[in-house]
Amino acid sequence: MVLARWEGRIYALSGLCPHQWKPLAGATIWDGLLTCPWHNFQYDLRTGENRYPSNVYPAGAEYLREQVAPLKTYPVEIRGGAVWVDLSG
Amino acid sequence: MGKVARQVVEQAGVDVNALVDKLVRAAAAEFTTFYYYTILRVNAIGFEGEGLKEIIEDARIEDRNHFEALTPRIYELGGELPRDIRQFADVAGCPDAYLPANPHDAKSLLNVLVEAERCAIRIYTDICAFTAGKDPRTYELSAAILHEEVEHEAWFSEYLGEGPSGHFRRGAPGASPYVRRFMTAEFDA
Numbered sequence: 001m002v003l004a005r006w007e008g009r010i011y012a013l014s015g016l017c018p019h020q021w022k023p024l025a026g027a028t029i030w031d032g033l034l035t036c037p038w039h040n041f042q043y044d045l046r047t048g049e050n051r052y053p054s055n056v057y058p059a060g061a062e063y064l065r066e067q068v069a070p071l072k073t074y075p076v077e078i079r080g081g082a083v084w085v086d087l088s089g
Numbered sequence: 090m091g092k093v094a095r096q097v098v099e100q101a102g103v104d105v106n107a108l109v110d111k112l113v114r115a116a117a118a119e120f121t122t123f124y125y126y127t128i129l130r131v132n133a134i135g136f137e138g139e140g141l142k143e144i145i146e147d148a149r150i151e152d153r154n155h156f157e158a159l160t161p162r163i164y165e166l167g168g169e170l171p172r173d174i175r176q177f178a179d180v181a182g183c184p185d186a187y188l189p190a191n192p193h194d195a196k197s198l199l200n201v202l203v204e205a206e207r208c209a210i211r212i213y214t215d216i217c218a219f220t221a222g223k224d225p226r227t228y229e230l231s232a233a234i235l236h237e238e239v240e241h242e243a244w245f246s247e248y249l250g251e252g253p254s255g256h257f258r259r260g261a262p263g264a265s266p267y268v269r270r271f272m273t274a275e276f277d278a
Contacts, residue, residue, distance in 0.1 A: 020179070037215075038114075040183055040208045052208075053184035056201045060190055067184075 001074070003083065004029055004045055011045045012085040014072040034071070041068075048073040090167040094226075098166065101223035108219060108227065109168030112159055114182035115212050115234075116170065119156035121178050122205055123149060125186035129198060132188055137195035141248065143258070145202065148241045150263020152209075155234045158271040162227055183208035199249050206242035213238060233267040 002013045002024050015024050017036040026037040033042045033051055042052040047070070054068040075086040099105050126149035133141045163170065171177040178185075186205040189197035213235035220228040243254035265272065 035211065039181065040211055052204060056187070056189075056197075056204045057184075058187050058190040061187070064187075 001085070002027065002034070003085075004034060006032060006045055010076050010078065010083055012074040012076045012083075013043070013045070013048055017041060018069040018071060019067055043071040046073075091165045094165045095167050098224045098227070103220060103223045105166055108216075108224070109163060109166050111182075111212075111216050111219065112163045112166070112227070113168060113170065113177075114180050115216065115231075116156050116159040116163065117177050117181035118183040118209065118212060119152045119159065121181045122183065122186055122209070123153040123156065125188075125205075126152060126202075128188050129186065129201065132192040133195075133198060135193055135195075138193065138198070141195060141198065143262075144241075144244045144248075146262045147259050147264075148202065148206070148244070151237050151241070151265050151268070154263060154265045154268050154272060155237070157274065158230060158234070158268050161273065162230055166227075182212045196249070199245050203242060203245035203249060206238055206245060209238040210235065210242060230268075230271050233271060236267040237265060 001015045002011075004011045004013065006029055013024075013034065016022065017024055017038060019036065019039060019041050022036070022038040024034070024036055028035045028037070029045065032045050034045055035042050040052070041050060043049065044051055049070050050068040057064045057068060077084045077086070095105055098108070126145060130142060130145045130149055133139065133145055160170065171180065183205060186201050189201060191197060213231045216231040217228055217235060220231065222228075240254075240256070244256050246252065247254035247256060259266070
């Protein structure tokens with residue numbers, strides 16, 4: 001799992017990039033986007049949606065859709081200074 | 090492999106296997122981008138496309154140059170390119186730069202190009218940070234490539250109207266003003 005802090009909020013996301021199921025250890029965050037260190041795929045921290053390369057892949061190319069699947073996100077709560085992640089979803 | 094060439098990098102505290110992995114992924118990204126830019130270039134036609142052709146050609150050839158400049162360093166450090174080109178393409182550090190669904194939509198074409206360059210900038214910034222102060226040969230090579238990738242991004246970004254690039258045209262297509270000193274094969278651009 002990836003825990004990320006951006007603009008004062010904590011986000012919890014799957015620790016494996018859905019592109020090739022590589023670990024996201026070493027991923028970087030900028031402007032609300034998480035960048036996978038393996039192939040530089042980018043995901044929206046809030047929704048897990050792929051932002052790159054889905055923005056430049058040819059429209060309607062079904063064979064590429066699987067590559068740009070979203071990163072799974074998990075609900076997060078802060079209780080008493082501790083981070084709680086709901087893994088049930 | 091250069092025995093001492095690898096040893097001194099290890100002694101400086103670099104994880105050489107991790108570095109080789111980064112270099113192979115960078116080389117794969119250059120090689121696949123060269124291939125895809127060839128397709129983008131031939132489709133850059135019409136009033137808008139023809140204007141793009143010159144800078145696509147510069148970027149295309151310079152990406153091939155980057156591949157050729159990276160390869161010796163991989164082997165010097167004891168690494169190797171994958172023996173299967175399909176495996177090589179799969180490890181590329183950037184996504185494939187596909188031709189847009191409408192190949193004559195110049196803006197879509199430019200978006201593919203500019204995002205590919207942005208990805209390359211991230212790759213070489215990472216390698217520079219990984220080797221700074223420890224492996225001067227890889228650092229200088231990566232920094233030279235980074236200079237060209239930054240220029241490529243600026244050219245395509247300028248076409249998208251995101252701001253001026255301060256672009257001066259290359260003296261010859263794909264002249265690689267920064268990387269050419271690392272090109273050990275004959276270079277007549």
